Amino acid sequence: MAKDNNPNSNKFKVSPWLIYTAILLIFLFISFITGGSSLNEPGQLTSSKFNDYLEKGQIEKVIVYNKTEAEVFLSAAALKEGAHKKVSKDVFDRPNKGPHYTFDIGNDQIFQNKLEKAVAEGKLKDFNFLPKNNWSDILISLLPIIIIIAVWIFIMRKMSGGGAGGGGGQIFNIGKSKAKLFDEKTDIKTTFKDVAGLEGAKEEIQEIVEFLKNPEKYTNLGGKIPKGALLVGPPGTGKTLLAKAVAGEAQVPFFSLSGSDFVEMFVGVGASRVRDLFKQAKEKSPAIIFIDEIDAVGRARGKSNMSGGNDERENTLNQLLTEMDGFGTNSNVIVLAATNRADVLDKALMRAGRFDRQIFVDLPDIRERAEIFKVHLAPLKKIEGLDTDFLAKQTPGFSGADIANVCNEAALIAARNNKTAVDKQDFLDAVDRIVGGLEKKNKIVTPDEKKAIAIHEAGHATVSWMLEHAAPLIKVTIVPRGQSLGAAWYLPEERLIVRPDQMLDEMCATMGGRAAEKVTFNRISTGALSDLEKVTKQARAMVTVYGLNEKIGNVTYYDSTGQSEYNFSKPYSEETARVIDEEISLLIEGQYQRAIQILEENKDKLDQLANILIEKEVIFKDDLEAIFGKRTFDKNLEEVVS
Numbered sequence: 001m002a003k004d005n006n007p008n009s010n011k012f013k014v015s016p017w018l019i020y021t022a023i024l025l026i027f028l029f030i031s032f033i034t035g036g037s038s039l040n041e042p043g044q045l046t047s048s049k050f051n052d053y054l055e056k057g058q059i060e061k062v063i064v065y066n067k068t069e070a071e072v073f074l075s076a077a078a079l080k081e082g083a084h085k086k087v088s089k090d091v092f093d094r095p096n097k098g099p100h101y102t103f104d105i106g107n108d109q110i111f112q113n114k115l116e117k118a119v120a121e122g123k124l125k126d127f128n129f130l131p132k133n134n135w136s137d138i139l140i141s142l143l144p145i146i147i148i149i150a151v152w153i154f155i156m157r158k159m160s161g162g163g164a165g166g167g168g169g170q171i172f173n174i175g176k177s178k179a180k181l182f183d184e185k186t187d188i189k190t191t192f193k194d195v196a197g198l199e200g201a202k203e204e205i206q207e208i209v210e211f212l213k214n215p216e217k218y219t220n221l222g223g224k225i226p227k228g229a230l231l232v233g234p235p236g237t238g239k240t241l242l243a244k245a246v247a248g249e250a251q252v253p254f255f256s257l258s259g260s261d262f263v264e265m266f267v268g269v270g271a272s273r274v275r276d277l278f279k280q281a282k283e284k285s286p287a288i289i290f291i292d293e294i295d296a297v298g299r300a301r302g303k304s305n306m307s308g309g310n311d312e313r314e315n316t317l318n319q320l321l322t323e324m325d326g327f328g329t330n331s332n333v334i335v336l337a338a339t340n341r342a343d344v345l346d347k348a349l350m351r352a353g354r355f356d357r358q359i360f361v362d363l364p365d366i367r368e369r370a371e372i373f374k375v376h377l378a379p380l381k382k383i384e385g386l387d388t389d390f391l392a393k394q395t396p397g398f399s400g401a402d403i404a405n406v407c408n409e410a411a412l413i414a415a416r417n418n419k420t421a422v423d424k425q426d427f428l429d430a431v432d433r434i435v436g437g438l439e440k441k442n443k444i445v446t447p448d449e450k451k452a453i454a455i456h457e458a459g460h461a462t463v464s465w466m467l468e469h470a471a472p473l474i475k476v477t478i479v480p481r482g483q484s485l486g487a488a489w490y491l492p493e494e495r496l497i498v499r500p501d502q503m504l505d506e507m508c509a510t511m512g513g514r515a516a517e518k519v520t521f522n523r524i525s526t527g528a529l530s531d532l533e534k535v536t537k538q539a540r541a542m543v544t545v546y547g548l549n550e551k552i553g554n555v556t557y558y559d560s561t562g563q564s565e566y567n568f569s570k571p572y573s574e575e576t577a578r579v580i581d582e583e584i585s586l587l588i589e590g591q592y593q594r595a596i597q598i599l600e601e602n603k604d605k606l607d608q609l610a611n612i613l614i615e616k617e618v619i620f621k622d623d624l625e626a627i628f629g630k631r632t633f634d635k636n637l638e639e640v641v642s
Contacts, residue, residue, distance in 0.1 A: 023150070043087050044103060047106075050101075050103055054114075059123075061125055063128050064111070069104055070104075070111070071101075072101040074087070074101075079095075108129075112129070192206060192248075195238060195245050196368065197371050197400070201231070202245075204359050208229060212250055212288070212334065228334060230337050231337065232338075232360050237363060240292055240338055241400070243292070247288070257291060257292070259291055260293065270319070271318070271319035278323040285333050286334075287334075289335045294345070294349075297316045298317060298346055298349045300345065300346040365494060370391075373391050377407060383423045386422075396494060402434065410427045413429050414426045435487075451610070454478050454613040455606070456514070456517055457486040458609040459517070459606065460476070464490065465628050466602065471490035472490060474621060476618070476619050477618045478613055507538050507587070513527070514531060514532075515598075515599055516606060520607070539588050542587065544558070544580060545558040552580065557571050557572060602628075608627055
């Protein structure tokens with residue numbers, strides 16, 4: 001048997017309800033042993049009845065308390081009479097020892113004289129005048145109040161989170177911080193070794209950790225500890241994971257919470273929680289505070305304030321600004337924050353002295369994706385010699401979270417197919433599942449629709465094969481996936497800058513589907529909706545964002561601050577708007593006609609490719625090479641970018 005190492009496991013835990021029950025039983029016991037007045041309630045007498053019983057000699061003893069209340073004890077002979085049947089037995093059907101009756105007296109002197117006369121005549125054995133100090137009655141009368149107070153205390157303790165642990169979000173702790181304090185000995189399992197890629201971000205963050213561990217290394221040269229670091233990047237790139245690694249690496253207290261934890265329906269709660277958070281961190285300094293999704297409270301003040309309901313959030317932000325840098329400066333407390341909406345953050349929050357460093361956590365490149373795959377492939381039971389570089393090439397634009405999802409989906413697909421190990425095809429199917437959606441093989445498609453879909457997808461494949469800067473084709477399918485009736489997978493080149501001819505080639509390849517329908521059937525369909533949406537965005541970006549249009553010139557109407565979202569007017573005139581619309585239309589129509597020309601020159605090959613697609617439903621790069629031959633300008637895609 002395993003030994004229990006927990007010293008508290010055998011301790012008896014006392015329930016509050018057990019204590020309240022014990023108190024109630026004690027009161028009942030006291031009442032019972034002190035005469036049981038609550039159990040054997042005496043009868044009430046009138047003065048005439050008392051005089052009648054006294055005259056007949058049925059009363060054995062009388063005790064007068066406080067000269068106002070008399071307790072009457074009957075003789076044994078009187079208790080046998082039917083008139084006293086109700087008071088002759090107690091609740092347990094035992095002989096009642098009394099008092100049997102009570103009544104209120106009038107003048108105590110007259111009543112005393114009456115009792116003395118009855119004793120003298122032998123009608124009464126004894127009487128006595130006593131001061132009454134019946135604690136049982138007092139306790140019984142106070143018992144309901146005591147129980148109500150005890151229940152109220154119990155409920156209030158529960159509402160405030162109880163004793164140990166104190167759940168800070170309840171009614172009495174509503175102004176307390178909800179930050180979770182991580183214990184480096186038990187809670188933290190993630191380190192920088194578990195974070196693949198992100199070398200630049202890790203270097204910046206690691207320097208902050210080293211500053212907390214060994215501040216003399218920097219302060220000897222006159223350096224100051226940075227106030228904070230802001231992690232900015234698309235969703236799923238590893239911002240929160242990086243913060244967890246900081247918590248694992250830094251041997252200092254680490255407070256973690258979300259920006260929404262400051263938000264509450266009560267006025268002043270957010271600012272109070274900010275004060276309490278920094279107070280706790282300062283008491284445990286040096287310390288690190290991590291605020292995830294800081295845009296929940298850090299949104300720029302004065303924007304989108306149409307309803308006037310943002311005052312509380314702005315008060316919270318003001319308090320955060322004051323705590324990070326102001327009269328309430330906290331030394332040796334570093335604030336880490338993460339967001340994917342840096343454009344909406346308040347400028348006062350972004351300035352140096354609050355967030356001294358803004359670290360951009362970008363989507364991983366091909367080398368970093370290979371490292372991320374190695375991390376997520378470690379717990380999987382996979383085949384020997386699985387090429388992570390190949391997987392990295394098949395997932396352009398994927399974030400770390402997407403890659404984790406690919407690995408998990410591949411394992412599920414392998415298990416669904418009763419495999420003993422995850423292989424290469426499972427990963428390819430997982431990528432297809434995530435990018436295109438679930439295959440709908442039972443979807444009813446008529447032969448005419450199937451041919452139209454095949455021509456459409458073959459048009460994409462043909463035009464992209466003939467253009468130098470279009471992304472090379474990997475796979476084309478006419479099996480419905482998700483909301484699409486067909487899909488084509490490409491392997492885009494990862495470029496840092498994009499030139500106009502590259503964008504035009506991509507637009508032309510996108511329009512290849514509709515152009516193929518026009519060339520083959522001399523009519524078009526609604527199947528090109530997603531293609532039109534894509535090329536319209538690209539054309540608008542060329543004209544209004546990147547300044548790549550000759551007629552509009554080197555002008556951009558893009559606002560990186562995001563403030564243009566709240567403007568009611570366009571940053572250009574009506575005449576310019578008309579020119580922009582014309583140029584966008586000319587760009588799209590020009591590439592559409594270019595795609596038609598390419599397909600007319602290769603119409604026989606287009607039909608041949610569409611027939612193979614109708615027959616097989618799925619074609620790959622090898623099928624295109626058999627029809628068109630190798631691309632003369634194709635790059636060696638098997639090389640891994642170093």
